[in-house]
Amino acid sequence: MLGGSPVTEPVRYSVEDGIALIAVDNPPVNALSQAVRAGLDAAIARFAEDGEARIAVIYGVGRTFIAGADIREFGKPMAEPFLPDVINRIEASEKPVVAALHGTALGGGLEVALGCHYRVILASGRVGLPEVTLGILPGAGGTQRLPRLSGAEAALDLITSGRQVGAQEADWLNIVDYVAEGEDARAAGLEFARRLLVEECRARRTGEIDPGTKDAELFTSWRETVSRRARGQLSPVVAIDAIEAAYDLPLADGLVRERSLFTELMGSDQRAGLIHAFFAERAVAKIPEAGTATPRDLARIGIIGGGTMGSGIAVAALAGGLTVTLIERDADSAERARSLVEKLLNDGVRRGKMSEARRDALLADAFAAVTDYEALASADLVIEAVFEDMAVKKEVFARLDAVCRPGAILATNTSYLDVDEIAASTSRPADVIGFHFFSPAHVMRLLEVVVGDKTSADVVVTGFALAKKLKKIAVRAGVCDGFIGNRLLNAYRKAADYMVEDGASPYEIDAALVAFGFPMGPFAVSDLAGLDIAWAGRKRRAATRDPRERVVGVADRLCERGWFGQKTGRGYYLYEEGARRGKPDPEVEAIIAAERTEKGIVPRSFDSEEILRRYMAAMINEAAKIVEEGIALRPLDVDVTMLSGYGFPRWRGGPMHYADKVGLDTILADLRSFAEEDPYFWTPARLLVDLAERGGTFADLNKSA
Ligand code: CAA
Ligand code: NAI
Numbered sequence: 001m002l003g004g005s006p007v008t009e010p011v012r013y014s015v016e017d018g019i020a021l022i023a024v025d026n027p028p029v030n031a032l033s034q035a036v037r038a039g040l041d042a043a044i045a046r047f048a049e050d051g052e053a054r055i056a057v058i059y060g061v062g063r064t065f066i067a068g069a070d071i072r073e074f075g076k077p078m079a080e081p082f083l084p085d086v087i088n089r090i091e092a093s094e095k096p097v098v099a100a101l102h103g104t105a106l107g108g109g110l111e112v113a114l115g116c117h118y119r120v121i122l123a124s125g126r127v128g129l130p131e132v133t134l135g136i137l138p139g140a141g142g143t144q145r146l147p148r149l150s151g152a153e154a155a156l157d158l159i160t161s162g163r164q165v166g167a168q169e170a171d172w173l174n175i176v177d178y179v180a181e182g183e184d185a186r187a188a189g190l191e192f193a194r195r196l197l198v199e200e201c202r203a204r205r206t207g208e209i210d211p212g213t214k215d216a217e218l219f220t221s222w223r224e225t226v227s228r229r230a231r232g233q234l235s236p237v238v239a240i241d242a243i244e245a246a247y248d249l250p251l252a253d254g255l256v257r258e259r260s261l262f263t264e265l266m267g268s269d270q271r272a273g274l275i276h277a278f279f280a281e282r283a284v285a286k287i288p289e290a291g292t293a294t295p296r297d298l299a300r301i302g303i304i305g306g307g308t309m310g311s312g313i314a315v316a317a318l319a320g321g322l323t324v325t326l327i328e329r330d331a332d333s334a335e336r337a338r339s340l341v342e343k344l345l346n347d348g349v350r351r352g353k354m355s356e357a358r359r360d361a362l363l364a365d366a367f368a369a370v371t372d373y374e375a376l377a378s379a380d381l382v383i384e385a386v387f388e389d390m391a392v393k394k395e396v397f398a399r400l401d402a403v404c405r406p407g408a409i410l411a412t413n414t415s416y417l418d419v420d421e422i423a424a425s426t427s428r429p430a431d432v433i434g435f436h437f438f439s440p441a442h443v444m445r446l447l448e449v450v451v452g453d454k455t456s457a458d459v460v461v462t463g464f465a466l467a468k469k470l471k472k473i474a475v476r477a478g479v480c481d482g483f484i485g486n487r488l489l490n491a492y493r494k495a496a497d498y499m500v501e502d503g504a505s506p507y508e509i510d511a512a513l514v515a516f517g518f519p520m521g522p523f524a525v526s527d528l529a530g531l532d533i534a535w536a537g538r539k540r541r542a543a544t545r546d547p548r549e550r551v552v553g554v555a556d557r558l559c560e561r562g563w564f565g566q567k568t569g570r571g572y573y574l575y576e577e578g579a580r581r582g583k584p585d586p587e588v589e590a591i592i593a594a595e596r597t598e599k600g601i602v603p604r605s606f607d608s609e610e611i612l613r614r615y616m617a618a619m620i621n622e623a624a625k626i627v628e629e630g631i632a633l634r635p636l637d638v639d640v641t642m643l644s645g646y647g648f649p650r651w652r653g654g655p656m657h658y659a660d661k662v663g664l665d666t667i668l669a670d671l672r673s674f675a676e677e678d679p680y681f682w683t684p685a686r687l688l689v690d691l692a693e694r695g696g697t698f699a700d701l702n703k704s705a
Pocket of ligand 2: 306309384386387413414
């Protein structure tokens with residue numbers, strides 16, 4: 001019942017001074033669940049009948065207007081009323097309807113607003129059509145109404161990227177009519193409606209606007225660019241077809257076309273993968289320590305080492321509002337670190353991410369690069385990012401132990417080393433943790449929070465709080481060689497090296513993985529990261545290596561020639577002066593051929609399907625071990641690690657989601673057949689065998705964890 005409805009109803013109707021107020025109240029984000037759609041529909045019907053109300057205002061209660069469809073309903077049969085019908089009925093209203101926006105009006109939320117006759121937004125508000133990032137397209141009129149308001153170019157931009165725009169830009173793009181000051185969307189909506197009543201306004205329908213003639217070349221060029229960028233993801237490309245329909249067809253037919261493309265995408269595996277990624281990114285924050293401990297205060301942080309990682313971490317921390325003191329070995333190194341930080345901040349200014357004034361203020365007031373550890377006496381947290389060498393790390397931690405105040409957190413950014421051993425070298429192992437950032441640290445979203453045997457719960461939750469401040473995604477990992485991400489990387493890199501030795505070329509392998517959706521293949525990535533880093537790791541591990549392990553010498557041969565990748569102009573690829581993309585190198589192929597001959601290997605050919613099967617089987621098998629050992633809490637933690645730190649194509653949902661889709665029995669059969677040639681490397685993980693044999697999936701473990 002509306003009107004006298006209890007406050008818990010998701011849509012409420014009331015009238016004030018001749019203005020109908022339609023409040024959407026469905027915490028946390030006013031998603032358009034069936035109850036909200038039905039409530040809106042009933043409210044609009046009631047408004048039509050209500051002789052007292054001359055205009056209506058739809059607004060959201062709580063932190064936001066409507067943040068879109070209820071994503072939890074995706075993949076299930078949709079219940080009536082359907083959103084496009086509700087929006088069509090809003091647009092058809094004889095009396096005007098105003099949308100008063102605040103927070104984030106996204107997806108179906110913005111589509112509701114586009115169906116309204118007027119739109120007012122608070123200055124802090126944002127709007128967007130993020131559907132393509134979830135594997136679908138705006139299916140409730142967004143692709144038909146947005147171009148009518150903003151023109152084809154803006155619609156193509158916003159819909160194919162899914163990017164959000166602020167109130168001001170929304171105004172420029174004609175998406176909204178008015179930007180209001182203040183914090184209260186209901187009040188802004190009321191005031192705007194009162195003004196409209198004075199002006200004797202009418203129901204002004206977006207759908208009745210003539211979109212103008214189609215610029216066919218514009219669509220052709222967007223199709224080319226978006227297809228290239230999408231790397232196999234369908235939704236942004238299909239969305240262009242829907243937008244084009246706004247120009248080719250009358251509104252009613254355009255809406256039908258949009259809906260049919262929407263329904264097609266809704267049924268796709270890509271949609272399932274992207275929705276899995278969306279919820280997995282939120283679920284990783286659900287860790288055993290959450291709720292049992294409160295984060296420690298974080299305002300002042302120290303960073304030891306201002307090289308590649310230290311400088312990037314410093315910039316991420318500064319952008320997150322923290323004060324940073326960076327310690328280097330000597331004055332020259334400190335000066336170099338300062339210039340590196342300044343350069344990264346300048347890049348931010350150039351890209352429009354930061355104003356010059358803010359950069360200057362950060363450098364003057366929030367950042368110092370010095371050599372004296374005493375400067376860290378009052379730090380809340382210190383992150384060590386010095387060379388990857390246990391002796392150097394221990395020496396640094398001993399100094400930190402001596403100067404830092406009790407309660408300060410001591411973190412290491414090590415990529416592989418034993419966090420427990422580092423912790424044990426201090427008098428306060430409970431305060432020691434691994435914060436494993438990714439390069440470039442001010443850009444990459446992943447932070448592995450590596451929890452040692454003795455790390456206390458409040459230190460763990462502080463890691464998650466830090467990630468939030470830095471706009472990163474934290475994944476909880478246990479201690480082992482490489483934690484989650486680099487341990488997996490080691491496994492699938494080995495599978496790639498084995499294939500090279502057996503006959504595949506690095507270029508074929510890279511091409512197969514790029515076709516799968518990775519931005520780069522593993523050999524191009526090695527060239528980018530620098531082959532010397534992995535070389536040092538191999539030398540470190542050589543003494544303790546299991547004699548059963550198959551070892552491929554190709555990378556060592558390249559390193560012995562001083563070919564460390566992009567930075568030296570040569571690695572697996574040949575880089576012409578200043579080029580970032582390399583060309584296949586016949587000399588590398590000759591080196592590989594010589595290695596094969598020396599080992600008596602007769603090369604055979606690999607097609608891209610086999611390359612993928614081996615690469616993915618190695619990744620999934622190691623991931624299963626990581627979950628089995630408790631290094632990752634759940635399969636979804638592995639997925640988020642690979643998606644946000646290692647370029648795994650998001651629309652495939654991550655390796656564990658992918659494995660479920662392929663079928664664990666298929667993966668297991670592959671592993672068993674590969675194990676016949678090399679049981680040491682390919683023997684299937686127990687968890688994988690158990691799951692496959694009882695018909696289970698990794699997704700079951702996500703639910704039960
Ligand atoms: N449906 C269901 N649940 C949602 C949701 C949605 N659209 N959006 C957010 N949630 C849930 C989250 O899962 C989270 O739940 P838990 O607390 O249980 O983890 C909770 O709401 C809060 O979300 P966040 O932690 O993300 O909160 P935030 O303040 O950081 O961000 C937000 C808020 C910007 C709205 C962000 O949640 C977001 O981007 N949501 C998705 C918006 C979106 O993509 N909408 C389009 C949907 S598709 C569509 O509308 C097409 C159509 O069919 C009409
Ligand atoms: P880098 O060589 O670029 O920088 C290390 C810096 O530490 C140098 O500037 C050096 O002068 C300084 N330093 C060395 N000893 C010091 C000391 N005792 N006191 C103060 N400063 C000292 O190395 P990079 O790449 O930044 O790596 C740092 C750490 O981060 C390593 O543990 C590495 O494994 C890890 N890491 C590296 C990633 C990468 O992609 N480069 C990714 C994630 C982690």
